[in-house]
Amino acid sequence: MRPTVHDIAAEAGVSLATVDRVLNKRPGVRAVTRDKVERAIETLGYVRDVTAANLAKGRTYPLVFIVPAGDNSFMRGLEVEVRAAIARSAAERTEITILSVPAFNPQALAEALEEAHRRQPAGVAVVAIDAPEVTAAVKRLRDDGIAVVTLVSDLPGSARDHFAGIDNIAAGRTAGNLIGRFLGSREGPVAVLAGSMLVRDHRDRLEGFQAVMRDHFGARALLPVIEGQDDAVLAEKLVAALLAAHPDLAGIYSLGAGNRGLVAALETTGKAGTICVVAHELTPYSRAALISGTIDVILNQDAGHEVRSAIRVLKAKADGLPVIAAQERIRIDIFLKDNLPNGQA
Amino acid sequence: MRPTVHDIAAEAGVSLATVDRVLNKRPGVRAVTRDKVERAIETLGYVRDVTAANLAKGRTYPLVFIVPAGDNSFMRGLEVEVRAAIARSAAERTEITILSVPAFNPQALAEALEEAHRRQPAGVAVVAIDAPEVTAAVKRLRDDGIAVVTLVSDLPGSARDHFAGIDNIAAGRTAGNLIGRFLGSREGPVAVLAGSMLVRDHRDRLEGFQAVMRDHFGARALLPVIEGQDDAVLAEKLVAALLAAHPDLAGIYSLGAGNRGLVAALETTGKAGTICVVAHELTPYSRAALISGTIDVILNQDAGHEVRSAIRVLKAKADGLPVIAAQERIRIDIFLKDNLPNGQA
């Protein structure tokens, strides 16, 4: 049977109240006595029963999640995961509010951060946009003792406590390596379809991709980046124009969320399957395109992992506890047709 | 504030005792009354506080993990993860025992299962070997009401409740797809280095690999499978012989755990970097080889995920609760040099 506070009190020869004072760092204990208790804790191997402690404390963690609106499948999936976390909030002692903001709009995001601030939560998770007004709003939150975690897209150089997302430079490098090797000696240039250079994750992916292409596949031409604003209609138009202008196009790296338009353009022009396509985020659309062969590889970040990690980190930061970085790392999933999980998503 | 049993009692107009009878399916409640209570639960959105319930029950879950001994890095990593779970056992109400057995020895494994049986745990997790005496031992456990989960390597056709591991056929297919595409039009045969055909995971990987090579890369010759018994010395000897016999070898799929020997053979013969190598399991050795370019791709299963999943499933089965299959799926990680996590492992 694992030891309880009572056992420690007995072992140390002190009262329950003193053990409590030591455990909860309350004042009024002499150093000698504190030592006795700590030795008892050590020898008995006592570990506080966190669940009982939480029950007794009745502590809860009010959190705010700020997520971009719009029909971006990945972001909708992210929101589903936040709602799943809300469903678990009883067990996790969280009280989660979701704020929805227009995509790629720094001002609206800064205002949402202010709104979050007014609610005085223990922590805020935000899909960031790399802009000064956002950085400033984050700083105000932190100055007020509110923990801030960036989600999916980071805000480096800001006061945020943590970033819950993938290493996007590594993701871009991986995409470059795969496209380069899949194409092998095949001729033809490679294009990049992005969402917006306003968000850090897209910029980072591009940087990693370009670095690998330059360093390891220098012979292959890289076309100028296309920005599709993560909008299906716009992306389709741009990709169609691209295919017309470059009949010898060998590969496309889609680093944003415009996959529906990309796939539509490839399929209507009859180019599907002839061009090596690496895209991001596993959604019902991209999954179908991977199976049909229109997309060759999907790089994915697990939104559920990100949300759960963000919550763990926010709780820890709110309590002033350290975060085990290695445990909170979000991995880059690589899906080929052959290792696609047959479940949902 | 979330509702408690008291709130339900008030809402339903019954006593606390009656609510308790309904919640815990105790007898002595009229159908009408039960309905009243259930409606109150529904309208108030009550969810039982599992932590408080566990505290009150004082329930614990004695579990046994059976893991192969030897210097197999992956298995040692797995054991580390089990020990990490033991460190968490206070919070998770588990009492975990580890049994170590000689690798690839069905008889020893069957005996270990008997030993586990004698301890009368709530559940057993076992790295299985596909042999009749093992299947029989698993059946005896299940007949005695003890939950059984296979870990890493499955035992299909047995009475085990669940398999906590990756889809090894998919892993083999993925390896085949990657090798096939990476080699492109390059000439030369491909070899397979396995550990032992006694374990199901190796057989499945081979099956998936061969299927893809046959169906999509039919022109490429596949050499007969080499069995290295997951032993570094033996594997090195066999691979060195292979390289001597086939100077035009283009690729190697290492589906077992003999990577140390494989890498040593490639590096001493000066072939490192010239042959496309896909291997399994991220270990300090395979990681170094991936970085140096001796290995091109590592397929990995996260031992930590597998252990945690096995524990969740065993607890659920012990309580007769259903398991959400989608949530317990273990993914196949694909690591290139570019998306290698820079942490441990």
Added chain:
DNA sequence: GAATTTTTGATGTACGTAAATCAAAAATGT
């Protein structure tokens, strides 16, 4: 409608910890 059975209520204890109060004891200063 009385006797019996079934259902419900009231109450208390327990799980392991947190937190508070008040009294008692020990240490400290002068």
Added chain:
DNA sequence: ACATTTTTGATTTACGTACATCAAAAATTC
């Protein structure tokens, strides 16, 4: 040695649920 401050003990209540007991009320049987 005294007053004063600090430290410690003893005790209680609470968190939300589980579980047991006994009495009271209601439903059922004949």
